[in-house]
Amino acid sequence: MIISDVTASLEQLAPLSYQESYDNAGLLIGNPENLLKGILVTLDVTPEVIEEAHEKGLNLIVAHHPLIFNGVKKITGKNYVERAIIQAIKNDIAVYAAHTNLDNIEGGVNSRIGALLNLTNLKFLQPLEGELVKLVTFVPTNDAERVRQVMFEAGAGHIGNYDYCSFNMNGDGTFRAGEGTNPYVGNKGEFHVEPEVRIEVVVPKSIISRVIREMISSHPYEEVAYDIYPILNSFSKAGSGMIGELKEPMPELDFLKSVKNIFNIQSVRHTNCLGKNIQKVAFCGGSGAFLIKQAIAAGADIFISSDIKYHQFFDAENRILIADIGHFESEQFTVDIFYEYLLKKFPKFAILKSEIKTNPINYI
Ligand SMILES: [Zn+2]
Structure with a gap:
C-alpha cells in the first residue's frame, strides 16, 4: 500500500x-x-x-x-x-x-453538522456551479441499450434523486471508413448510413474521464463519436453550506442552548432573537459568513456558522437569527x-x- x-x-x-x-x-x-x-x-x-x-x-x-x-x-x-x-x-x-472539497460533499463537514443538529430534508445552501457537463454519443441501435447501461454504471445520468436519466433519439449516422480501418459496420472506402441512437446524459466533471473511458470501451465503433457540452445547471449533490428542518419547531433560546450542548461550546455570539420558533436551520462549518444572504433567501430561521464579523451581524436585518459558534467548534x-x-x-x-x-x- x-x-x-x-x-x-x-x-x-x-x-x-x-x-x-x-x-x-x-x-x-x-x-x-x-x-x-x-x-x-x-x-x-x-x-x-x-x-x-x-x-x-x-x-x-x-x-x-x-x-x-x-x-x-x-x-x-x-x-x-x-x-x-x-x-x-x-x-x-x-x-x-x-478542505472545501470535504465541506461541499454529501457526507462531508456540513452533512455531519446537519446530522448532529438532528435535521431532516438537508439540501445544499449554494449548490456547486459549473460542475455538470452534457455528454452525447451516437451508438448503433442494437448496441444502444448496452452502452447506455455502462454509462449509467460509471456514474452518468443522475438528476436530483433520480438516476438512469438519459434522452435518446433515433437518427442516421453516416461515415466512410478510410485506410487502416476495420469498420464494425459498412465496408472500407464506401459511404455508409447506419441507424444510430443519440444518447444524452449529464455527468459531473469529477467523473467525466471515467465515464468516457467506460463508454468508449463498451462502444462497438473503433472511432467513437462523442460531444461534451458545458451546461449552466447547478449541481444539487455538492455545494456550500446546508439547510435542513427540525422535526419540531423550538423557541430560539432553547435551540441556541441545545446547539451549545451539542457542540460543547462555552458561549455563542448571536443577533437579537426575533420572538419566533426555529424550524428551518441553515449552517456552514468554518467561515460561512458569505452565505448569510443565501440563508435569508432560503427562508431559514437561523444561520449557524463561525468567523462572523461585527458588521456581518448587521446583515441579519431582523430577518434571521445569526449565531457564531466558533471555527474549531463547528468543525471539531x-x-x-x-x-x-x-x-x-x-x-x-x-x-x-x-x-x-x-x-x-x-x-x-
Ligand atoms: Zn475550517
Missing part, C-alpha cells in the same frame, strides 16, 4: 474539483509513491502534530485545513507553517488536506469523517486521531 492509494481513495470521497477556487486541497507534502506506514487524522497541521505522527510511526497526516494555503516563498522556519514543512520533509511524513467532528471513512477502506493500517488540541482560541 502506498500513500497515493489513500489519497486516491480520499479523492473518491471528496473530489478535488469540488474545492473552492481559493483553496489548496490535495497532497501538499510527500512522495505519493512512498509505502504507507500509518495515518494520523487531524483538523489542523502544526509542528506538534507532525511530531506526534513521527513519534507514533505514522507517515501520512490527513488534515482538514491545508498546511500550505498561501504561497510559500522561503522555508527558513520563521513561522509555524515553515517549521511544520521542514519537520514533515525531514521525517518523511506526507501531508494531505481535504470533521476528524471523525476521515477516521470512519479510512478505517472502513484501510482496516489493516494504523489510523489514529491526533491527540493534540490545535484550537488556538481560549475562552475565560
